[in-house]
Amino acid sequence: METLLELRDIHHWYGGFHAVDGVSLNLAQGEVLGLLGPNGAGKSTTMRILSGALVPTGGRVLIQGLDMARQPLQTRRLLGYLPEQPPLYPNLTVDEYLTFAARLRGVPRRQRHGALATAKEQCGLQDHGRRLIGHLSKGYQQRVGIAQALIHRPALVVLDEPTSGLDPNQIREIRDLIRGLGEDHGVLLSTHILPEVEMVCDRVCIMDRGRLVFSDRLDRLRGRNDGLLIQLQQPPPLEQLQQLPGVAGVEPLGEGRFQLTLDEDADSAVIAERSVRNGWILRELMPRRRNLEQVFVDLTSGARAA
């Protein structure tokens, strides 16, 4: 896949505070990347840097191979950005505001009308064009903020906590919208809601105290086997279990339950078949998967304790 966005060793200092410490990441066209992290981990700073609103103290940002520091106007034309606080003017109507956003991003006059209609439709704002932004509810304001980021059909969409402050229905709608966007734009979103990342993103990066501590595809995270949990009614001695093909370690949990650590190429079907053949009476066999929450807690709280 074509690389859309590349961050190379980004550093940022606020006075003496090292907010972003050597972050490098890539985003491909058509990919939704979730940036996770506890509050104050440097997510928003990173987002602001790659939106061009903040110049990093060190490192490079490349969008479609163009260096943001050297060609600021061309690169900024390629991206749409929703800051943490949606950048709205309460005394403009939705149409006026989106027209302004389109002009600001250099959408040619002829295409402006169409761009406006498409963005409003994508964000469910068709009936709100003439309402004043200041009179809209928080959820609709958030949608206007997203529409503003999409109006010039940018290659890269950067959304900073797009679902904050919304009710559950609105959150679902926005998530569907983001998933839809991932089909033809590259999307980078930051959040601290873990299920959101699991539902929406292809890949996840976790930041903690300015560093990127984890980056992997979600399907790989889901597919990774961290072992098996089995329950046997008539368990054999521990050594017999250890000798099963693919089993690296066994840990008894009591009441016939065992936690098996597996080799890379282990096959749980073989283990099930053996236990049946040996008459151990298999009651339960459950693969233990690392989920995102575990990874998140391990990485971010572990680092803090150290």
Next chain:
Amino acid sequence: MLAIALKDLRGLFLSPLAWGLMAVMQLLLAWLFLVQLEGFLELQPRLAAMAGSPGVTGLVVVPLLDSAAVVLMLLVPLLGMGAFSREYSAGTLDLLLSSPVSIPRLVLGKYLALLTVIGLLWLLTALMPLSLLLGTRLDLGRLAAGLLGLGLAAAAYGAVALFFSSLTRQPAVAAVASYGLLLLLWLIDLAGGDLLPRLALGARYRHLLEGLVLSGDLIYFLLLILAALLLTMRRLGDRRLQG
């Protein structure tokens, strides 16, 4: 650039502030104008007897323009105070900074919007002395010089207000700071010496009111505007670096 100017103009005219300021200014100046005119009419018989006496231009128009410059000094900072500070506090500056618009264009767009409103105020002021043309003859050269001076001074007020607006999130602080600097510049020639009177805004404006168009004075106003705008651009560039 134009998009920003139009957006700001819309913002200014959608708020009651611009309308209120225009109304207040018209009221004050119209009252001053009528007082001056009445005084002139009382004096007129005696003036007619004197040779080389100041005419209606000197006795009505010049004092009016003199007060207009002071009234505008009070009003223009109020118009310009929100230009950037409101963008800061609403978080909308990130929208402007992340869009493909360079900082000079951003600043010029904002200044253009401010100049448009200032131009409107200037036009409203100019109409009062011009209305005298219905009944009498004016020294048009002197009037033109005075109006040029008023326009330049108001444009300089606007640039200064824009600069202070880029320094703070709070519009009121920006307005107060602009008053401070402008009043200081207006009054700085109260002190003697060689250098300070050269910086005085009021004295230079009075040259123009006397019909004296000196290139040094024009350059003074243009430099003041340029310096304020360049400092504003510089300040926004710094903001992008520091966050």
